[in-house]
Amino acid sequence: MTLPRRVVIALGGNAMTGPDGSATPGAQRDAIAQAAQHVAAVVGTGTEVVLTHGNGPQVGNLLVKNELAAHEVPPVPLDWNVAQTQATIGFTLADELDAALAARGLGQRTAALVTRTLVDPADPGFTDPTKPVGRYLPREEAQRFIALGQRWEDRGDRGWRRVVASPEPRSVVDAPAIAALSAAGFVVVCAGGGGVPVVDDGRDHAGDATALRGIEAVIDKDLTAALLASELGADTLVIATDVAHVMVDFGTPTARPLGRVTAAELRGLAAAGQFARGSMGPKVEAVLRFVESGGTRAVITSLEHISDAVSGDDVGTVLTAE
Numbered sequence: 001m002t003l004p005r006r007v008v009i010a011l012g013g014n015a016m017t018g019p020d021g022s023a024t025p026g027a028q029r030d031a032i033a034q035a036a037q038h039v040a041a042v043v044g045t046g047t048e049v050v051l052t053h054g055n056g057p058q059v060g061n062l063l064v065k066n067e068l069a070a071h072e073v074p075p076v077p078l079d080w081n082v083a084q085t086q087a088t089i090g091f092t093l094a095d096e097l098d099a100a101l102a103a104r105g106l107g108q109r110t111a112a113l114v115t116r117t118l119v120d121p122a123d124p125g126f127t128d129p130t131k132p133v134g135r136y137l138p139r140e141e142a143q144r145f146i147a148l149g150q151r152w153e154d155r156g157d158r159g160w161r162r163v164v165a166s167p168e169p170r171s172v173v174d175a176p177a178i179a180a181l182s183a184a185g186f187v188v189v190c191a192g193g194g195g196v197p198v199v200d201d202g203r204d205h206a207g208d209a210t211a212l213r214g215i216e217a218v219i220d221k222d223l224t225a226a227l228l229a230s231e232l233g234a235d236t237l238v239i240a241t242d243v244a245h246v247m248v249d250f251g252t253p254t255a256r257p258l259g260r261v262t263a264a265e266l267r268g269l270a271a272a273g274q275f276a277r278g279s280m281g282p283k284v285e286a287v288l289r290f291v292e293s294g295g296t297r298a299v300i301t302s303l304e305h306i307s308d309a310v311s312g313d314d315v316g317t318v319l320t321a322e
């Protein structure tokens with residue numbers, strides 16, 4: 001197989017917290033340092049890499065801090081929290097990736113870009129929250145917050161998790177800047193947490209091509225990664241998470257891993273309700289959208305396999321057009 005010219009890699013929240021989901025600064029830096037080694041290996045093959053990442057644990061924690069401190073200092077809206085997580089995760093990824101590239105003798109540097117993603121203010125995702133964020137809590141503790149008006153969901157073995165508004169990404173506003181940085185030789189870290197959600201406020205700003213403002217939500221980073229990969233004309237999209245394959249009949253005695261699969265087969269499995277919303281569902285939808293809109297190849301696999309996933313068809317769940 002010939003190596004792709006440009007790949008978009010999406011790092012899951014699991015790749016950026018400790019093994020138990022711990023989001024302490026030390027655990028996050030250690031996890032990001034590990035992830036950076038795997039990304040540097042892909043850069044070392046000569047393929048152009050654009051990197052995006054989740055922010056679910058981090059943005060949920062920031063939201064809690066805001067709410068707890070609201071009587072002391074002015075709270076900021078959720079879109080600001082998304083931007084703040086792009087900054088902290090972005091600079092940490094840049095530090096670790098620059099170090100990993102230098103250790104491999106590679107001359108490339110990393111650039112982290114605060115990135116906005118356009119959404120529709122009428123998106124149903126604003127009225128039916130689906131995006132899980134922050135820590136997991138036992139049901140009894142989650143009930144305390146539900147009583148305060150928050151939305152929480154049963155997430156299975158790990159407990160309950162808060163869910164927030166999550167509209168569809170429509171376009172990556174800063175895609176031209178990402179393309180320019182990438183063409184200049186930078187490994188670009190961008191669209192973190194799905195991008196800062198913005199809407200066109202529709203006002204008449206004389207001379208402005210667009211008039212954007214942030215809106216409170218957290219976009220699914222896998223759906224934005226697919227859009228970004230299409231907008232950048234990437235050949236390959238790799239979604240890195242904590243499982244080596246997408247499973248059919250996940251969590252049951254008949255569970256089996258999916259290897260190579262066509263878009264038609266995967267659509268059929270998704271339509272049959274095989275993939276949970278808020279975890280594997282958006283990843284499957286993301287790879288489908290990418291390939292159905294002209295992308296050559298998309299892979300869902302675990303972080304340690306991303307280099308092999310870029311260069312061959314032997315690891316992970318590999319989706320091709322046919």
Ligand SMILES: Nc1ncnc2c1ncn2[C@@H]1O[C@H](COP(=O)(O)OP(=O)(O)O)[C@@H](O)[C@H]1O
Pocket residue numbers: 011012013014015054240241242243245246247248249250274275276278279280281
């Ligand atoms: N059909 C499935 N196949 C594999 N994993 C699944 C499936 N359905 C749900 N999962 C769960 O999805 C998780 C990955 O999703 P998520 O936690 O959202 O990842 P990330 O934070 O890496 O983006 C896996 O750890 C697994 O427990």
Ligand SMILES: NC(=O)OP(=O)(O)O
Pocket residue numbers: 011012013014053054055056057132192193194218219220221222
């Ligand atoms: N924004 C987002 O999808 O983050 P996670 O991947 O961490 O859930």
